[in-house]
Amino acid sequence: ETPYYGSRQMTWHLRRLGHEVGRKRVRRLMAIMGLRAIYQKPRTTVPHPEHRKYPYLLRNLVINRPDQxxxxxxxxxxxxxxxxxxxxxxxxxxxxxxxxxxxxxxxxxxxxxxxxxxxxxxxxxxxxxxxxxxxxxxxxxxxxxxxxxxxxxxxxxxxxxxxxxxxxxxxxxxxxxxxxxxxxxxxxxxxxxxxxxxxxxxxxxxxxx
Known part of the structure; x- marks a missing residue:
């Protein structure tokens, strides 16, 4: 069993084992074998209905310095x-x-x-x-x-x-x-x-x- 998940991670894993493979080939082989990424995806953005929401201020803003x-x-x-x-x-x-x-x-x-x-x-x-x-x-x-x-x-x-x-x-x-x-x-x-x-x-x- 491997702790790696998607085609990109699997490609890196196989390369570390000495196999010269590309991501496209790994993706194609995973599709043929019916393999797909399976991992927990907990929600990390859960709004609170009573908390104040603020407007988005960065649209079209020129950001040109640190700490801006x-x-x-x-x-x-x-x-x-x-x-x-x-x-x-x-x-x-x-x-x-x-x-x-x-x-x-x-x-x-x-x-x-x-x-x-x-x-x-x-x-x-x-x-x-x-x-x-x-x-x-x-x-x-x-x-x-x-x-x-x-x-x-x-x-x-x-x-x-x-x-x-x-x-x-x-x-x-x-x-x-x-x-x-x-x-x-x-x-x-x-x-x-x-x-x-x-x-x-x-x-x-x-x-x-």
């Missing part, structure tokens, strides 16, 4: 058994991951910890963009931003492109780190993510730079 816009999102990280949730805060211009936290629940606490860590280490942005998940719309989270006079921006319902850069971060992180290892414990996952994010921040070229 930060963004945040939550994703799930599959492990050998089960999964954990990961929240990250990113600078929209530099694509740098400013802070991140893991949690085994969708409680707001780990999001607040990541936010406070980023604010303490890097100051404050002009605008903070998230989706409409209840962790970000709760007054406990938005209140921290409002106290610092940070303008709050939120994606439209179902519009993942509104926060496209952090969605690309999740894709890279999962393909280049998570899917290549069968992390068994939270401490192993935390160490692995720490190494990958450090590499991403310090060595990986970003289009904005």
């Amino acid at each position: 816009v930060w963004c945040s999102d939550i994703t799930y990280i599959p492990m050998k058994r089960g999964f954990l949730y990961l929240v990250a805060i990113m600078d929209w211009f530099t694509r740098k991951v400013l802070s991140w936290r893991l949690s085994n629940t969708m409680d707001v606490e780990f999001c607040i910890e990541a936010l406070q860590d980023a604010l303490m280490r890097y100051g404050a942005p002009d605008i903070f963009n998230t989706d409409q998940g209840s962790q970000f719309t709760t007054p406990r989270f938005s209140g921290i931003l409002e106290e610092r006079q940070i303008r709050i921006s939120m994606d439209g319902r179902g519009r993942w492109l509104d926060n496209v850069f952090i969605e690309r971060l999740w894709r890279s992180l999962k393909y280049e780190c998570v899917y290549l290892h069968a992390f068994e414990t939270g401490s192993e996952l935390r160490a692995g993510l720490g190494r990958w994010i450090a590499h991403y921040n310090e060595r990986r070229p970003h289009t904005a730079l």
Whole structure:
């Protein structure tokens, strides 16, 4: 049994085993054999009907400097058994991951910890963009931003492109780190993510730079 899921991950897995295969061939063979990706996909954006929603402020906005816009999102990280949730805060211009936290629940606490860590280490942005998940719309989270006079921006319902850069971060992180290892414990996952994010921040070229 393998911990890899889609055709791309399977291609990388086979190459690591010494097989010279391309993704198109792997996709074709998986289709012939009736194989498809099967993995848990927990919902990470669950709006709260009583929380205030904020308008999206980034449409047609020219973003040309660090700390102009930060963004945040939550994703799930599959492990050998089960999964954990990961929240990250990113600078929209530099694509740098400013802070991140893991949690085994969708409680707001780990999001607040990541936010406070980023604010303490890097100051404050002009605008903070998230989706409409209840962790970000709760007054406990938005209140921290409002106290610092940070303008709050939120994606439209179902519009993942509104926060496209952090969605690309999740894709890279999962393909280049998570899917290549069968992390068994939270401490192993935390160490692995720490190494990958450090590499991403310090060595990986970003289009904005």
